[in-house]
Amino acid sequence: MRACVAFDAAAWRIPEARHAASTLATLLETPSRIAAPGERARDGEAIVFVGAREAAPADAAAVIEVRDWPALSARTLVATSLGGVELPTPHGTDASHDARIFPAEWLRATAWLLGREEEYQDERRDQWQCYSGAYTRLADIGLLDRPLVNLQAQSLERAIERHAASRGAQLEREPRWPNGARFAVALSHDVDDVTLRSFRSSMRLLRQARGPASYAFRAGLSGLKRALLRAPGSPDPYWTFERWMTEEERHGFRSTFYFCPEPAQRHEYDPLYRLGDVLGYDGRRITVTDLIADMTRRGHEVGLHGSYQSYRDARELARQREAIAAATPAGGDAVRGIRQHFLRFDVRTTWAAQAEAGFTYDSTLGYNEAIGFRAGIAAPFVPWDAGGRIPHRLWEAPLTAMDGALFRTLGLGGEAAADRVRAHLETVEAAGGLAVLLWHPNATYTARFPGWWDCYARTLAWLEGRPAYVAPVGAVVRGWAERAARMSGTESAAAR
DSSP states (O other): OEEEEEEOHHHHTOHHHHHHHHHHHHHOSSOEEEEOTTOOOOTTEEEEEEEOGGGSOTTOSEEEEOSOOOOOOGGGEEEEEETTEEEEEETTOOOOOOTTEEOHHHHHHHHHHHTTTHHHHOOOOOTTSOOOTTTOHHHHTTOTTSOHHHHHHHHHHHHHHHHHHHTTOOOOOOOSSGGGOSEEEEEEEEOOOSOSSOHHHHHHHHTTOOSTTSHHHHHHHHHHHHHHHSOTTOOOTTOOHHHHHHHHHHTTOOOEEEEOOOOSSOOTTSOOOOTTOEEEETTEEEEHHHHHHHHHHTTOEEEEEEOTTOTTOHHHHHHHHHHHHHHSSSOTTOOOEEEEGGGOOOTTTHHHHHHHTTOSEEOOOSOSSOOSOTTSOSSOBOOEETTTTEEOSSEEOOOOEEHHIIIIISOOOHHHHHHHHHHHHHHHHHHTOEEEEEOOGGGGOTTTSTTHHHHHHHHHHHHHTSSEEEEOHHHHHHHHHHHHHHHHTOOOGGGO
């Protein structure tokens, strides 16, 4: 038995409802198809009806009620239990309902989460022009650390399972993750620095100084002092890229490294290295380009770390993507993934610019200062374009936990941070979802980053003993896109 998500005419005319229901369907293990009004269910299909409750077939496995599509204000939302899941809903939402019927607020909450609607309404931005984890209503009502959309899909799947069991039918299954894994973890690294004590990099920054109070002047002078005090011939403490790969490979894992090429217009917060710069690696001197080539040969993924000002500029993103691709042995379209520097992101423009630049996935959607699920989902998903009222032309693999949030914002020590990551991963495992972890490669330098490397090493060791699919971000997204295509019987451009 498979599932058929069948809409009535009124619900079908709401594209946001179609997108939310379609995204939920990708999280099921039961293969499903989306049916337009008038399409008949096929033999052996369990109907999940979307529309007015009274119009639902009597034998529907589940009814997702949609009558209209009210606007929601983040300030008015509270945590309400619907279908066994705490969801952000308007105050006064009735929590009582039949286990087979999901009230209108249930799917509306899904769309609110996936569409990042609060970021259209709330104009606050932090010093990096980012929507902060301190602003989100999900944190205010205690829901940021829960993969709500995955939990909704579990509730829906239980309704389908009850329906099949009542008829003595066996549900078809499409496992979410390869090799029977219960959850997935994507390992990633943003390459912000390749050296700590570089005279050349310090001078690059000083040349950008607008005055003695500017960041470029202060940081440039500090860097110059470090470079001048460096003992001749001594290795730089940031030359540890082989250590990251060797440790991951020891556990059978691979990861994604996001690199930033020289931007057309450099900002003082941009990484200072260039692709032709020389660094120490595995006992020899190589360029950053050589490093990128060796990473890909070892089975790691290389993506773009979009420069500070690029997050709304499709032309500049395309230029930077081509620069990184040219450094890989495959060249051409080898670079398909991106994460923006400082996690700079504008819900109105960034996804569109990235798609236009030729990326098939992004992994920026997370918080610099919080652990959790910015869009309420622990899985790749196709984000929503609220302006065009259509899906974007790329996938999002949401960032869920990063080193800076653990050690800087939360102020945790190494052991406490490892415990916090483990709890986060256990939450993802229970939901059958995806965690995306970010550790910066300079974190091996314990004098500056005490506990950061140990936390990561402990996390890798713990993951090796869990039923987890651990892979680079791009591999996870590609596999998920191919699975979504199989589930629905449609072709996925992102998987090509």
